[in-house]
Amino acid sequence: MQVTVEGTEIALVHADDGNFYAARDECSHAAVALSEGEVEGCTLECWLHGSRFDLRTGAPSGLPATEPVPVYPVEVRDGDVYIDLNPSNGVVK
Numbered sequence: 615m616q617v618t619v620e621g622t623e624i625a626l627v628h629a630d631d632g633n634f635y636a637a638r639d640e641c642s643h644a645a646v647a648l649s650e651g652e653v654e655g656c657t658l659e660c661w662l663h664g665s666r667f668d669l670r671t672g673a674p675s676g677l678p679a680t681e682p683v684p685v686y687p688v689e690v691r692d693g694d695v696y697i698d699l700n701p702s703n704g705v706v707k
Contacts, residue, residue, distance in 0.1 A: 616639050616647060616649040617697075619699060620699060622699055623647075624636050624637070624638065625638070625648045625649035626649075629656050630653070634688045634690060634695055635656070635688060636697045637686070638683050640707075642667075642680075642683050642707075643680070644663060646660060646661065648667065648683070656668060656670055665679035670685070671685065672703045673703075685703050686699060687702045
């Protein structure tokens with residue numbers, strides 16, 4: 615699902631492991647929305663070229679993407695999801 619937090623477009627994912635993850639909603643290879651891709655385990659696939667990104671680290675697991683995407687800390691409190699816009703993996707875009 616795509617959400618916007620303080621002007622930043624985020625792909626918010628409720629992964630198979632039951633946790634929520636947040637990543638910048640833009641593939642590092644091509645400027646397309648990752649939120650439109652498929653989730654498998656803790657990875658999110660770019661629908662255009664098939665690169666997968668680890669939602670915990672932002673690292674791509676295959677070509678054509680070679681650069682990670684920013685991932686953000688997520689906290690669930692009282693049923694609400696909070697996203698910290700300071701990337702947990704240090705990737706700033």
